[in-house]
Amino acid sequence: MNANSAHLPSYLEQSEAVQARFASIRERDVVLEVRNLNKRFRSTHGEVDALRDINFSIHRREFICVIGSSGCGKSTLIRILAGLEQQSSGEALLDGKPITGPGQDRGMVFQGYSLFPWLTVKKNVMFGPLANGQSTSHAEREALLWLELVGLEKFADAYPHQLSGGMRQRVAIARALVNQPRILLMDEPFGALDAQTRAKMQSHLLDIWRNIDITVLFITHDLDEAIYLADRILVLKPHPGEVQEIIEVPVPRPRSAAQFTSPEFLATKARLEQLIHPAPVAESENEQAVKPHMIRFTNVADNVE
Amino acid sequence: MSTFPKLLRGMDASTRKRLAFGIGSFLLPLLIWSLVSYAPFIWHPKVMVTESGGVDYFQIGMLVDKEMFATEVENMRQAQQALPAGTPANPIYLPAPHEVAQALYRGLFEPLQQTDTLSMPASLWHSIQIIFWGFLISSLIGVPLGVLAGTYVPVGRLAEPFIEFFRYLPAPAFGALAVAILGIYDGPKIAIIVIGTLFQQVLIVANTTRKLEPTLIEAARTLGTRRLQLLSRVVVPGILPDLYRDQRILLGWAWTYLIVAELIGTSSGITWYITQQARYQHFDNVYAGIMVIGLIGFVSDLLLARLSKTLFPWDRSQERR
Amino acid sequence: MQAKHLIGRTLAALSLSIGLATLSAPARADVSVGYSDWPGWVAWQVAIDKGWLKEAGIKAKFEWFDYSASMEAFAAGKVDAVLMTNGDALVTGSAGGKSVIIMPTDYSNGNDMIIAKPGIKSLKELKGKKVAVESGLVEHLLLLNGLKKAGMKESDVILVNAKTNEMPQVLASGDISAVGAWQPIAGQAMKGVPGSRPVLTSADEPGLIYDVLAVNPASAKKNKAEWLKLMKVWDRVVAYITDPKTQPDAVKIMAARSGVSPQEYLPYLKGTKLLSLAEGKKVFAKAAGFKSIYGSTKVADDFNVANGVYGAAQSVDSYIDASFINAN
Numbered sequence: 001m002n003a004n005s006a007h008l009p010s011y012l013e014q015s016e017a018v019q020a021r022f023a024s025i026r027e028r029d030v031v032l033e034v035r036n037l038n039k040r041f042r043s044t045h046g047e048v049d050a051l052r053d054i055n056f057s058i059h060r061r062e063f064i065c066v067i068g069s070s071g072c073g074k075s076t077l078i079r080i081l082a083g084l085e086q087q088s089s090g091e092a093l094l095d096g097k098p099i100t101g102p103g104q105d106r107g108m109v110f111q112g113y114s115l116f117p118w119l120t121v122k123k124n125v126m127f128g129p130l131a132n133g134q135s136t137s138h139a140e141r142e143a144l145l146w147l148e149l150v151g152l153e154k155f156a157d158a159y160p161h162q163l164s165g166g167m168r169q170r171v172a173i174a175r176a177l178v179n180q181p182r183i184l185l186m187d188e189p190f191g192a193l194d195a196q197t198r199a200k201m202q203s204h205l206l207d208i209w210r211n212i213d214i215t216v217l218f219i220t221h222d223l224d225e226a227i228y229l230a231d232r233i234l235v236l237k238p239h240p241g242e243v244q245e246i247i248e249v250p251v252p253r254p255r256s257a258a259q260f261t262s263p264e265f266l267a268t269k270a271r272l273e274q275l276i277h278p279a280p281v282a283e284s285e286n287e288q289a290v291k292p293h294m295i296r297f298t299n300v301a302d303n304v305e
Numbered sequence: 306m307s308t309f310p311k312l313l314r315g316m317d318a319s320t321r322k323r324l325a326f327g328i329g330s331f332l333l334p335l336l337i338w339s340l341v342s343y344a345p346f347i348w349h350p351k352v353m354v355t356e357s358g359g360v361d362y363f364q365i366g367m368l369v370d371k372e373m374f375a376t377e378v379e380n381m382r383q384a385q386q387a388l389p390a391g392t393p394a395n396p397i398y399l400p401a402p403h404e405v406a407q408a409l410y411r412g413l414f415e416p417l418q419q420t421d422t423l424s425m426p427a428s429l430w431h432s433i434q435i436i437f438w439g440f441l442i443s444s445l446i447g448v449p450l451g452v453l454a455g456t457y458v459p460v461g462r463l464a465e466p467f468i469e470f471f472r473y474l475p476a477p478a479f480g481a482l483a484v485a486i487l488g489i490y491d492g493p494k495i496a497i498i499v500i501g502t503l504f505q506q507v508l509i510v511a512n513t514t515r516k517l518e519p520t521l522i523e524a525a526r527t528l529g530t531r532r533l534q535l536l537s538r539v540v541v542p543g544i545l546p547d548l549y550r551d552q553r554i555l556l557g558w559a560w561t562y563l564i565v566a567e568l569i570g571t572s573s574g575i576t577w578y579i580t581q582q583a584r585y586q587h588f589d590n591v592y593a594g595i596m597v598i599g600l601i602g603f604v605s606d607l608l609l610a611r612l613s614k615t616l617f618p619w620d621r622s623q624e625r626r
Numbered sequence: 627m628q629a630k631h632l633i634g635r636t637l638a639a640l641s642l643s644i645g646l647a648t649l650s651a652p653a654r655a656d657v658s659v660g661y662s663d664w665p666g667w668v669a670w671q672v673a674i675d676k677g678w679l680k681e682a683g684i685k686a687k688f689e690w691f692d693y694s695a696s697m698e699a700f701a702a703g704k705v706d707a708v709l710m711t712n713g714d715a716l717v718t719g720s721a722g723g724k725s726v727i728i729m730p731t732d733y734s735n736g737n738d739m740i741i742a743k744p745g746i747k748s749l750k751e752l753k754g755k756k757v758a759v760e761s762g763l764v765e766h767l768l769l770l771n772g773l774k775k776a777g778m779k780e781s782d783v784i785l786v787n788a789k790t791n792e793m794p795q796v797l798a799s800g801d802i803s804a805v806g807a808w809q810p811i812a813g814q815a816m817k818g819v820p821g822s823r824p825v826l827t828s829a830d831e832p833g834l835i836y837d838v839l840a841v842n843p844a845s846a847k848k849n850k851a852e853w854l855k856l857m858k859v860w861d862r863v864v865a866y867i868t869d870p871k872t873q874p875d876a877v878k879i880m881a882a883r884s885g886v887s888p889q890e891y892l893p894y895l896k897g898t899k900l901l902s903l904a905e906g907k908k909v910f911a912k913a914a915g916f917k918s919i920y921g922s923t924k925v926a927d928d929f930n931v932a933n934g935v936y937g938a939a940q941s942v943d944s945y946i947d948a949s950f951i952n953a954n
Binding site: 367368578 | 660663690692698744810823884890
Binding site: 104118161 | 518529617
């Protein structure tokens, strides 16, 4: 990889089409704006800065990925945006109005699916509309529409435990979108899926995003996933959680699996690697304590290599 | 009977195996019991006198220690008197299976001579009513309180320390007070069941409630559920299968309090029947009564378990059983 | 969905039926009496089963209890009268459940006993040996009286406190030379240790313990007529039980109430001396000693104080109302 990077273009170089696209994005309204956001936790080790001075804004129908190693506060960030946690200072504005708690103007998809196990697929999707006081018949019509969009209309009466992981996450997406939120917040939604399903879900998500009026904030720790999906990538650095860089992805759209080896893609990935794993990080104490002592259990002549 | 083999063939191998183990788990203790009862060389620490011989205090049907019997036989031999005879026997506290079976039949099907005393089925029916009301009242208070204590931290902090303390107080000790307040009939008995069940129930239900996955509540909140709706839309349906399981276990506990409850106020019910029969050393009847309670408990729990499959089709923990 | 509704409806119906079955409370009677498993009290069952109470025009309800539960119910004011021993009347009264004794039903005539191990034939031989009794109860009193009569003191034996219910095991354990118990526990103790025999029974000391009908003072005043009628019925009961011709039928009724066979029950009845009203009248004559309920109750009071059952001596006379039995 490092040998190759010498021949790669800079990740900052953008083709004209990509430049034009970013220009048009910047023209659009700002949906979400985060200003001087801080979050401090009180833990057994004293006060910890989970997020420090976070600033960014997202435009309408933009696809933003947040990436960073574990402990960088990316989950805290998305939970504050969802209204599930309160920031210590600063503000987060949705369409210019401060976020104070959870609301149906933001949809959230969790890594663990979080479907209601006692409700059928259809009833899971109907949950939001019903909670917001819509009639059962209206909620049912909406639910079926969104289930069709994620390709699960045949499973409307199944229970979540009867579905595969990928199918469950489709239900979770439909359940979040049926409320027609301004922004879809996704917290490592495909983290628990196998590679094949994950790839399928990624392209499916892009399909959905293309076809409906939705802005996406997507958390991941998978670099390929971030580059494949995002317009811009917000890189967080841990201890304390700070914005390290916001990268405009130079890979042109529409995206496809073939682009994974394109120079733009590799250049972006090289930059991300550099930001996230700068030097070999010291192993944690626990890892150092593990010192295997290899004993030979097979015949001396019985070699596998 | 002819349908039984057909039934067996209809089952798959694992179900058949499980059924075999299930039957075995009952047959094994029965086998041990039968061995101890019918094989004279196993245990049988007593001798039942069949002929008193020259021993002045021996009476036919009397149970004597083996050593004592041997000594007396030796004494009589030396005194050149008639030898006593006897057969090995178990203590009166361990009746044989057939004696218990007979007692069970007598208790369940033979009419009583007296109108005033309750037959075994009537006693049992009375006990079931006590349990029903005790458990219902306890649940009407305990389940909502437990759910609230498990959902809202302040409620839990306010309620649980006292309940934690109170659950150690022996319910039977409140018998006299219960009689003074609630009279001599079923009131105090039901109260003892309630006192015995309620406090455990609150703690167990609160604990079950706390085990609900927190992301389900968060998911509901992001979908626009208001705080008050969370309880009815997420918490209660979310814990329902576990709550049902808790209730089944608690119902079993309620039965254990019956034996003290029925000695309070006017004597009634199946456990009073057992106590009274034990007082007169009728251990065949005692065991019959115990079996009836065991059977009722076992069958009702089996039915409730079946029912839960219909009630909670989404509950995955059932698939493992 | 269909199945769920069906189950719900079945459950609802079931609960309703259980509920209705419980709610049918017994009709209110003029006087209520708590009775328990002692031959002199089970005797009332004859009057109940034969319908003699109704015949006599008494609306009396007899409630069947465990003995201690019956005294609790009386103390709590839930029954108007209770059948107990004169000593227990004092104990119950000292804790606030004051009663007046209006008639005796019987005295123990052998049902209470001190049982010694094989080889010990008299009370005198117990000198220096361990004797188990339940402290403060009837057998304790019986033993002390027996020792006194035999010219001995309490300190001549080593008293061990044990629960009456456990006496059969205590005697069989080997360490103890004698135990005190009443029937049927005494019988079990003797069965358990073949060759053991009673060295002292309540038959040796008739009147040591009287079993009595003790009535709530308020009810005694208010329902005097009812109580008097009830006492008349008692005479009929005693006659029916003691008459050899009708005794088998009476025993059958009593045995069924206690849940045993008539043959088994007969010995317990023999250990009880039922008192007719005429005999009861004699017992209610004021005198010292065990021939009179006054003397017997005084002994019980002294015994209770000495054993710390309650603190101060009580007025024995205030517990006994002879006007009822003398009116009959």
